[in-house]
Each structure stands twice: as C-alpha cells, then as structure tokens.
Amino acid sequence: MNMNAKNAKMTLSIPEKTQLIVRPLQYRDVEAIEALIAQGQRQEISQRLVSIDRDLKQVRSWYGLRQFLSLLPYSYQKDRRIYVAERKQKILGLIQVSPFNRTETTWRVERVLVNENLSELETLASQKEVGSQLLRYCLENIWEARTWMLEVNINDKHSLALYRENGFQPLAQMTYWGLPSQLITKLAQQSSDLPNLLPISNADAPLLYQLDCVSMPPLLRQIFDRDVHDFKTGFVEATILKILQWLGKTEDFKGYIFEPQRKAAIGYFQLRSYPDHSNAYQAKLTVNPAYTWLYPELIVRMAQIAYKSATKFSKIDDITCSLPSLELVSADYQPEREEFLNGIGASPIEHTLLMSRSVWHKIRETKRLEGLQLSEVLQGLKPARTPIPSRISLLKSESSHYPRLGHQDLFSTQPSDRDTSSDDNAPGSSISN
Secondary structure, eight states, X not given: OHHHHHHHHHHHHSOOOOOOEXXXXXXXXXXXXXXXXXHHHHHOOOOOTXXXXXXXXXXXXHHHHHHHHTTSOTTTXXXXXXXXXXXXXXXXXXXXEEESSTTOSEEEEEEEEEOTTSGGGOSHHHHHHHHHHHHHHHHHHOTTOSEEEEEEETTOXXXXXXXXXXXOEEEEEEEEEEEXXXXXXXXXXXXXXXXXXXXXXXXXHHHHHHHHHXXXXXXXXXXXXXXXXXXXXXXXXXXXXXXXXXXXSOEEEEXXXXXXXXXXXXXXXEEEEOTTTXXXXXXXXXXXXXXXTHHHHHXXXXXXXXXXXXXXXXXXXXXXXXXXXXXXXXXXXXXXXXXHHHHHTOXXXXXXXXXXXXXXXXXXXXXXXXXXXXXXXXXXXXOSSOOOOOSHHHHHHHHXXXXXXXXXXXXXXXXXXXXXXXXXXXXXXXXXX
C-alpha cells in the first residue's frame, strides 16, 4: 500500500506536456498580438504591395473594424482570419489568412509569426513546430479552400523551409520595383498617347477578366481561379472607398485601354495610396503580352497622375519633397516589363517567391477508405469463379446454319412443330418448290 501511494505521488509529480491549442483570435489577445506584429515588423525587410494591414495602424483598430464589418453585407467582408497558437495561456504565434478570389476556392497565407522571445521557442525546431501547427490547422479546417498560395522573401530561409516542409512549391518569382520622386518628375514631363483610356465600371468586368486571363500562364490562371465577379466593386465597398477618399485617407485612380477593333481591353492600371501610412503609390499594372508598347505609355500616365495629385495642394518649391514614390511588381514570366523598368532607372526593392499548394485531395469520402487495405478495396474487382465459355458465340454459330430458328426454340427441350416438319414422312414433305 505504501509502495502504491509512493508510485502515485511520483506519477503526479511528473509534469505533463501541455498540448498546443490553435484557435481564432479573441479580443483579450490583442496586446500580445501587437507585440508579435511589432517584432515581425522589425525583422521584416519586406516592402511589397501585399504587405499585411498597411492601411491599419494597430490590430486593435483592425479588430474593431472587423466587428463593424460583420454588420455589413457579405459582399464587402474580406473574411480575413487570424488564428493564434496558445500553450499555458501564452501566445506562441499567429497566422493570418484571407480568400484570394470571390468564390473562396483559393486562399492566401498572408503572415505567419512566431514569438521568439519565449524561452521554449528559442530553437528553430520549436519555432518550426508552431508554424507547422498553424498551417495545418488552416489547411484542415478551412474546407472551402482547394488551393493555398503565399509569398515569401527569397532571403528568408527559415520561412522557405517551413513552407516547403508543409507542401508548398515555387510558382513564380516576383520583383518589386520602386520609382523615386525624381524619376516620377522626369516621366511626368513626357507626353503619353492613350486615346482609348476609359474609366472603369462594373460593366467592364468581363473585359478586365479576359485581360487577366491572357496576361498570365495557364498554371497561374488555374491557381488564381478568378472570375468576372472578382473585377466588380460592390455598392457598400464603393461607398466606403468614396468616403475614405473624401476624408483624405486614401487616393485611388484606375483606368483601362480599350481596343475597338478587337473589342477587348489590352491594358489596365490602378494607383492607390494611403497618405497617413506611406508616402508611396501602390500600382497594379496588367498589359496584354501582344501590346508591350503600352508599358512606357501607361507608366508615363501613372507618373502624371501622381505628379498632379502631389502638386494639387503643394507649392512649386516643395514638389520634389512632397512627391511620393511609385511601387509596382513584375514576375519572371514578364521579361518585357522587367527590361523596361531597368531601362528607365527603376530600382528593385525586393525579390519574393510565389508558392502554392493544392489540397484538392481533401475530400470527405476519402476519409472512409483510410482504414481499408488495397486488397480489400480491389476485392470486388476480382472474378468470383473461373470464367466459362459464353453461349452467345454458340448461338451465333448455330443461327448461321439454321436461319429460320428463333432464339426461344434453341433453349426449348420440347420438340417443336418446325422440328417435325423436317421429317420425310411428315405431311407436306413431298411438296417441292
């Protein structure tokens, strides 16, 4: 009895390993998340256009904005989700994901952060374990996603190793370019010949969708999985954007080039900036590969827009100081764009790797077959007995000798009238033709 009590005390004194819990973000986690994001911002050298929450100062304001957006129609909600990894009431890391297209078949991993200040996460193995748990949670629980994609700096070896171990494969190499204010001033002095430059409305969504499909390789087109609705702006979203522009919180300019002969869009650009957070215009540029002469024309047009917007409320002497820079991206499958940007003097800011992973095999019916062996699955395909010659071939051979015999007479055991008519002594046998 004493020995059992002693063993029980020894068993209770052994510390049990607490399981890592992954759950959605809650308001009580905001302070810890703010510290994580501040740590990540100090470590990140990324200045790419898809940087997370550039238009928001803090996660606290983002959380309040999300609570407000939950009251709006579903078409405006971006469905951005944040999950945290917790152990012993300590936040070890977070992951931020969002749908890439309107149908939510492709999702994007925007950020994975691990708290490196904790003693239990000092080693790379423990940090990689937390990151893998966060990724697997999203891959398994966001059931509507069949493809995942992300973008990572090519110099971030730890993140690259984490994503490769979780099944992500390279898709394309992206280069982010910056046009300084001096170059924008020089380009704005040139003239651009764009006679068919038109404003964009929801009625132009089919043209922009067709241009988007033509401008990328088939593999990227399949992974992005966009449709016409991805190029439309909802009423609530357009209203909020107008209010933000009126308050001076953001600036947005966009247009496309229309080809009247082919009745198609051959070029598209969008300029957007957040004056309170960054002194740079973020540009999106899409050009049909057959119309590469549009690159200088559209770049000059965007430089003119940025120049006019900066000089609207500025004095002539302060133009160079107040003029923002221009940022845009090019991919390795767009050699003409990279060659043009190098020629005009744009400087590369960052090189990233676009990666993707398919979860198309994640079907509910496959889970029922996990416990079955291959022999059990294929058992129904084995013949139950040795095959015997079919009687169909016999029927065909006999029917060639007896063309008047019916199918039912061959299987009859009783003598039929036709059998007796063949006898010589039968009546009517002496009748000749």
